[in-house]
Amino acid sequence: MSKDFSTLYHSGKAIFGEDPEPLLVNFLSQIPTTIPALDLGCGQGRNSLYLAGKGLSVTAIDPYQIAVDQTLANAKQAGVAISASVASIQDFIPSATVFGAILAFGLIPILTRDDIRLLTEKVMEWTQPGSLIFVTAFTSDDSSFVRYGEQGKQIGDLSFEIDDRKIRTFLAPGEILRLFDRVDIIHHWEGLGPWHQHGDATPERHAWAQLVAKRR
Numbered sequence: 651m652s653k654d655f656s657t658l659y660h661s662g663k664a665i666f667g668e669d670p671e672p673l674l675v676n677f678l679s680q681i682p683t684t685i686p687a688l689d690l691g692c693g694q695g696r697n698s699l700y701l702a703g704k705g706l707s708v709t710a711i712d713p714y715q716i717a718v719d720q721t722l723a724n725a726k727q728a729g730v731a732i733s734a735s736v737a738s739i740q741d742f743i744p745s746a747t748v749f750g751a752i753l754a755f756g757l758i759p760i761l762t763r764d765d766i767r768l769l770t771e772k773v774m775e776w777t778q779p780g781s782l783i784f785v786t787a788f789t790s791d792d793s794s795f796v797r798y799g800e801q802g803k804q805i806g807d808l809s810f811e812i813d814d815r816k817i818r819t820f821l822a823p824g825e826i827l828r829l830f831d832r833v834d835i836i837h838h839w840e841g842l843g844p845w846h847q848h849g850d851a852t853p854e855r856h857a858w859a860q861l862v863a864k865r866r
């Protein structure tokens with residue numbers, strides 16, 4: 651993906667598809683329902699929409715106004731309520747004290763190492779025992795890893811800044827398992843995802859790491 655998210659969202663297409671992440675569907679039954687879920691970097695809202703449609707109270711944030719606007723418009727069209735606002739993990743102050751699930755789908759690849767540490771700290775702060783944590787990331791087995799290494803400036807461990815200030819950070823194989831303390835890992839998978847295309851960008855296939863963890 652070479653264009654920034656705002657440009658991609660302005661295209662009006664469903665950039666990450668309309669379906670929720672299969673991980674979320676598979677682990678829905680284990681998400682506590684008496685407290686809200688938090689979707690960090692909600693994009694166009696496909697995962698928030700799914701949870702809201704299942705009756706959960708959902709808070710969603712994204713730093714791009716267009717993402718929040720599209721999430722709210724999609725929620726309205728689907729007849730569900732989502733509390734969505736413009737914020738990033740760095741400046742978000744939640745109105746709920748804890749969440750029953752925190753979603754961080756596709757967020758780690760675009761954060762610096764410092765921000766990934768901040769993300770993991772915030773996730774621990776905003777969850778309680780029994781909360782589920784969903785994370786997906788690219789690993790250094792990704793076909794783009796060598797390219798970013800050659801074309802970008804290294805700014806951290808397996809982390810690069812590309813000329814338009816875009817960040818791309820890869821996790822080492824197995825590293826996702828060590829992101830959080832005080833959790834039980836209930837799902838871990840690493841491997842090649844499906845071929846896909848974001849809007850009219852070049853088709854690609856990522857090396858993913860997936861994690862679902864339950865707070866102890």
Ligand SMILES: C[S@@+](CC[C@H](N)C(=O)[O-])C[C@H]1O[C@@H](n2cnc3c(N)ncnc32)[C@H](O)[C@@H]1O
Nearest residue numbers: 655666690691692693712713714738739755756
């Ligand atoms: C790869 S997209 C994934 C969108 C959505 N989670 C999904 O799976 O459809 C990552 C999203 O994170 C948002 N984002 C970027 N930096 C962020 C930050 N610091 N805090 C929260 N969200 C961020 C982007 O605007 C983008 O919408």
